[in-house]
Amino acid sequence: MSGTHGTQTTAGPVLGDTPPEATSATGEAGDNAAGIEAVGRVARTVMPETGVIADPTQLRTYECDGLAHYRVTPALVVLPETTEQLAAVVKACADHGVPFVARGSGTGLSGGALPRADGVLVVTSRMRTIREIRRADQRAVVEPGVINLDVTRAATGEGYYYAPDPSSQQICSIGGNLAENSGGAHCLKYGFTSNHVLGTELVTPQGDLVQLGGLAPDSPGYDLLGTVVGSEGTLGIATTATVRLVRLPEEVRTLLVGFHSTDDAGAATSAIIGSGVLPAAIEMMDALAIEAAEAAVHCNYPDGAGAVLVIELDGAAAEVEHEYALVERFCQENGAFELRLAIDATERALIWRGRKSAFAAVGRISPDYIVQDGVIPRTALPEVLRAIAELSESSGVRVANVFHAGDGNLHPLVLFDGEKEGATEAAEQVSGAILDLCITHGGAITGEHGVGVDKAAYMPKMFTDDDLDTMQLVRCAFDPGNISNPGKVFPTPRLCGEVPGKRKKAHPLVEAGLADAF
Amino acid sequence: MAESTRARSDEPQSDPRKADALSAGPVPVGTPTVRPAFDDEHPPSAELISDCVHCGFCLPTCPTYTLWGEEMDSPRGRIDLMKAGLQGAPMTDTMVQHFDACLGCMACVTACPSGVQYDKLIEATRVQVERHHTRSPGDRAMRAAIFALFPYKKRLRALRGPLRAYQASGLPGVVRKSGLLERLAPKLAAMEGLAPVLEKREKLPERVPATGTRRAVVGLLTGCVQGEFFPGVNAATARVLAAEGCDVIIPRRQGCCGALSVHNGRQEEAESFARATIDAFEAAGVDTVVVNAAGCGSSMKEYADVLADDPDYAERAKAFSGKVRDVSEFLADLGSVAVRHPLEVTVAYHDACHLGHAQGIRSQPRSLLKEVPGLQLKEIPEADICCGSAGIWNVLNPEPARELGDRKARNIASTGAQLLVTANPGCLMQVSSSLERQGTRIGLAHTIEVLDASIRGLPVSTLGPQH
Numbered sequence: 001m002s003g004t005h006g007t008q009t010t011a012g013p014v015l016g017d018t019p020p021e022a023t024s025a026t027g028e029a030g031d032n033a034a035g036i037e038a039v040g041r042v043a044r045t046v047m048p049e050t051g052v053i054a055d056p057t058q059l060r061t062y063e064c065d066g067l068a069h070y071r072v073t074p075a076l077v078v079l080p081e082t083t084e085q086l087a088a089v090v091k092a093c094a095d096h097g098v099p100f101v102a103r104g105s106g107t108g109l110s111g112g113a114l115p116r117a118d119g120v121l122v123v124t125s126r127m128r129t130i131r132e133i134r135r136a137d138q139r140a141v142v143e144p145g146v147i148n149l150d151v152t153r154a155a156t157g158e159g160y161y162y163a164p165d166p167s168s169q170q171i172c173s174i175g176g177n178l179a180e181n182s183g184g185a186h187c188l189k190y191g192f193t194s195n196h197v198l199g200t201e202l203v204t205p206q207g208d209l210v211q212l213g214g215l216a217p218d219s220p221g222y223d224l225l226g227t228v229v230g231s232e233g234t235l236g237i238a239t240t241a242t243v244r245l246v247r248l249p250e251e252v253r254t255l256l257v258g259f260h261s262t263d264d265a266g267a268a269t270s271a272i273i274g275s276g277v278l279p280a281a282i283e284m285m286d287a288l289a290i291e292a293a294e295a296a297v298h299c300n301y302p303d304g305a306g307a308v309l310v311i312e313l314d315g316a317a318a319e320v321e322h323e324y325a326l327v328e329r330f331c332q333e334n335g336a337f338e339l340r341l342a343i344d345a346t347e348r349a350l351i352w353r354g355r356k357s358a359f360a361a362v363g364r365i366s367p368d369y370i371v372q373d374g375v376i377p378r379t380a381l382p383e384v385l386r387a388i389a390e391l392s393e394s395s396g397v398r399v400a401n402v403f404h405a406g407d408g409n410l411h412p413l414v415l416f417d418g419e420k421e422g423a424t425e426a427a428e429q430v431s432g433a434i435l436d437l438c439i440t441h442g443g444a445i446t447g448e449h450g451v452g453v454d455k456a457a458y459m460p461k462m463f464t465d466d467d468l469d470t471m472q473l474v475r476c477a478f479d480p481g482n483i484s485n486p487g488k489v490f491p492t493p494r495l496c497g498e499v500p501g502k503r504k505k506a507h508p509l510v511e512a513g514l515a516d517a518f
Numbered sequence: 519m520a521e522s523t524r525a526r527s528d529e530p531q532s533d534p535r536k537a538d539a540l541s542a543g544p545v546p547v548g549t550p551t552v553r554p555a556f557d558d559e560h561p562p563s564a565e566l567i568s569d570c571v572h573c574g575f576c577l578p579t580c581p582t583y584t585l586w587g588e589e590m591d592s593p594r595g596r597i598d599l600m601k602a603g604l605q606g607a608p609m610t611d612t613m614v615q616h617f618d619a620c621l622g623c624m625a626c627v628t629a630c631p632s633g634v635q636y637d638k639l640i641e642a643t644r645v646q647v648e649r650h651h652t653r654s655p656g657d658r659a660m661r662a663a664i665f666a667l668f669p670y671k672k673r674l675r676a677l678r679g680p681l682r683a684y685q686a687s688g689l690p691g692v693v694r695k696s697g698l699l700e701r702l703a704p705k706l707a708a709m710e711g712l713a714p715v716l717e718k719r720e721k722l723p724e725r726v727p728a729t730g731t732r733r734a735v736v737g738l739l740t741g742c743v744q745g746e747f748f749p750g751v752n753a754a755t756a757r758v759l760a761a762e763g764c765d766v767i768i769p770r771r772q773g774c775c776g777a778l779s780v781h782n783g784r785q786e787e788a789e790s791f792a793r794a795t796i797d798a799f800e801a802a803g804v805d806t807v808v809v810n811a812a813g814c815g816s817s818m819k820e821y822a823d824v825l826a827d828d829p830d831y832a833e834r835a836k837a838f839s840g841k842v843r844d845v846s847e848f849l850a851d852l853g854s855v856a857v858r859h860p861l862e863v864t865v866a867y868h869d870a871c872h873l874g875h876a877q878g879i880r881s882q883p884r885s886l887l888k889e890v891p892g893l894q895l896k897e898i899p900e901a902d903i904c905c906g907s908a909g910i911w912n913v914l915n916p917e918p919a920r921e922l923g924d925r926k927a928r929n930i931a932s933t934g935a936q937l938l939v940t941a942n943p944g945c946l947m948q949v950s951s952s953l954e955r956q957g958t959r960i961g962l963a964h965t966i967e968v969l970d971a972s973i974r975g976l977p978v979s980t981l982g983p984q985h
Contacts, residue, residue, distance in 0.1 A: 125587035360631035
């Protein structure tokens with residue numbers, strides 16, 4: 001597997017892609033067949049026959065999530081409908097030392113739900129009941145397979161909505177959002193999933209059911225909920241989530257602003273945020289990304305724009321009115337040549353449609369592409385964008401930029417044609433170099449898509465061995481058997497009993513008597 | 519476990535990945551015992567398959583994914599299965615089961631940001647399934663019966679008498695209440711439940727002259743199910759077209775357009791229906807062929823693909839497809855001249871999948887309806903999701919079709935509309951049986967019947983049977 005970096009969403013090569021070699025991240029088919037058999041037996045006793053998939057034809061459809069570059073056929077797929085069924089399967093995995101991977105809708109972009117060839121894929125798509133909408137408490141209690149947008153749909157009638165809105169919100173699941181600490185366009189003002197999950201019922205890697213957090217904010221003791229949110233399925237599987245509902249704003253204004261260059265659009269963004277105005281979202285798309293979105297959804301963005309900003313203001317009407325005047329001024333002062341205000345819900349939807357479909361839409365202008373995800377301090381935006389443009393020019397690899405400008409979360413889309421000799425490698429090189437740019441500018445290798453299998457190899461660029469070992473200690477505390485999504489997040493997956501190889505002396509925490517080495 | 523199953527099946531080609539790895543390496547000795555799923559004659563296109571980036575945006579609009587929540591019954595899962603087939607995997611019963619389960623509603627085509635042409639993929643796959651898969655005797659018999667009946671007007675007409683007598687006898691209530699038929703033959707029960715209450719047939723002349731100044735000369739497809747089960751729709755179509763200044767030519771020779779055959783992979787049958795339809799309308803010498811059934815219009819616009827390999831017809835089919843218009847599409851383009859009289863009624867408009875998803879016709883019927891003074895238009899929640907009719911799918915898959923129908927009926931009821939309007943006979947039959955089961959009292963009508971009533975100044979009460 002050549003692509004160890006860059007979130008590659010590749011359309012091809014369709015025919016002739018060879019099976020990935022078995023690695024510590026993917027496991028080897030046929031390993032622990034007896035264990036798999038035993039888990040299958042348990043699964044068949046606790047859930048209907050249709051919930052257990054072992055037919056090779058059917059298994060194959062589960063070989064990847066939204067990152068189709070990595071493909072591994074799982075040994076067994078289970079589709080539990082209840083917490084008890086799910087816990088029983090996990091318990092069986094623990095009893096037989098079988099690795100398991102959780103999957104929601106399979107839309108993740110870092111291969112976090114890439115199956116194990118020697119393991120069980122636990123799919124939550126049949127656990128999709130919204131258990132409760134507690135309007136007065138501003139809470140909803142939902143099962144992990146519930147679709148993000150369905151929470152909003154269920155709460156809208158009550159005057160509320162669920163704020164985190166990844167581009168895939170129409171299909172991504174709350175369980176997956178919780179695992180990845182998903183973001184979205186409106187995270188600028190409202191925060192990530194971690195700011196909106198107040199409690200979860202978790203099946204631990206041993207198969208125990210525990211409740212972390214709850215309806216009330218801030219449970220005493222260690223913030224285990226905070227540890228679990230964003231742990232990418234390595235600490236167990238959430239079977240319910242208690243999420244915050246946010247009051248629908250009195251007024252929403254969505255603007256589409258055309259600029260001649262990304263520099264101008266970036267400067268406008270900095271001016272807006274620097275003034276203290278906090279829009280619900282500021283999204284930027286450059287000319288290539290606009291071209292793709294136009295081809296896909298005919299969103300009718302301004303002609304000839306080198307960049308557009310999608311700016312959304314929400315809140316009390318008077319506040320929005322005031323902020324709108326400021327935003328309009330900052331845009332004009334920074335070279336905006338067209339400013340369009342959506343006059344109704346249909347126009348607003350069309351503006352957002354262009355932005356939200358941009359990733360997949362790039363398929364219209366390029367046979368293959370890599371969706372990169374990096375984050376930088378917002379002020380570094382113009383510099384990093386210029387550096388990306390230079391990279392693109394010197395390598396001849398086209399890069400389209402779509403990103404959450406307000407919080408510096410970049411999503412460069414690296415375009416290539418996998419059929420052309422050397423194109424894939426060149427694209428991967430550019431994609432990797434973009435991550436390096438993020439790190440050197442004080443940013444990080446992922447803003448919201450997660451590390452998964454895709455960026456595990458990049459973790460040592462951001463963290464020292466000691467940092468990574470400390471993270472391992474947390475992981476081992478939850479999952480001493482190393483069966484919960486093993487091979488993800490960390491570059492050199494160690495069993496909890498293994499002594500890390502590179503370290504010359506005892507871990508400082510162990511030495512200080514603060515921690516045990518497992 | 520799966521691995522051990524696979525190991526036991528011992529043919530190298532049973533695993534698509536291995537098959538591929540092998541093709542690049544040493545040539546295996548001996549002939550493979552497993553035949554790949556597809557032959558070389560128009561298998562699903564690898565190029566079209568490669569457009570899918572596996573983003574999953576198709577999942578929430580796929581009726582079977584919403585029902586079962588499993589990947590292999592989703593568009594991207596089915597595309598994975600096609601890919602497996604292309605790579606040499608055999609056409610197993612399991613694989614066919616997932617292709618068969620697809621309703622062909624094309625909601626995924628609308629939802630796909632990458633422009634995957636799933637419609638072409640599934641149709642090519644279905645032709646291969648029909649060619650290479652042996653169905654169970656029961657399934658074969660059922661399909662044979664359906665395809666021996668529905669596409670033939672005369673046979674449908676022969677059924678009208680007994681059906682009307684049955685409906686008049688009060689037996690339907692007894693049969694449905696007893697649940698006996700459902701237990702004995704669920705697919706027959708599905709057909710029984712779907713049959714609409716029959717109206718009197720109105721005989722149409724071969725030519726209906728334009729009222730006032732002639733603005734166009736159009737041909738009208740009368741269809742099979744539409745013509746026999748909903749004859750009022752054809753009569754209304756002819757009247758509205760004439761009122762809008764069209765000479766309407768209704769060729770006697772026309773038969774079934776072949777939509778059901780096209781959508782079910784029955785290639786030869788589809789080709790012969792397509793050729794006959796082209797012949798009939800070419801002889802009539804019309805510039806435009808107007809269709810009032812969404813499924814028919816959609817497949818007639820595909821004739822160019824259906825007959826692409828026929829040297830005598832390929833060009834003619836292309837020209838013909840270019841002339842086909844849905845009636846709402848045609849009327850919206852033409853612009854109205856006939857005076858609309860008020861109809862004080864709230865209408866829920868249901869997008870037939872083969873009109874909205876397959877032909878992209880959504881705004882035209884709505885704008886035509888909005889031209890009627892007094893008419894209030896309501897949108898149905900989850901409008902993208904199929905009602906479960908899908909040609910003959912509801913007959914072959916009665917249980918899931920009923921779930922989908924009930925879901926649609928609940929959504930329709932939630933609008934509080936007095937009249938449900940749609941443009942496909944299949945949807946009307948499916949939705950009306952679900953609404954009836956649910957006890958929702960709402961009138962049903964085709965878009966064109968509403969326009970007809972408005973132009974003729976008829977009262978709302980004439981629209982559709984009230985439940």
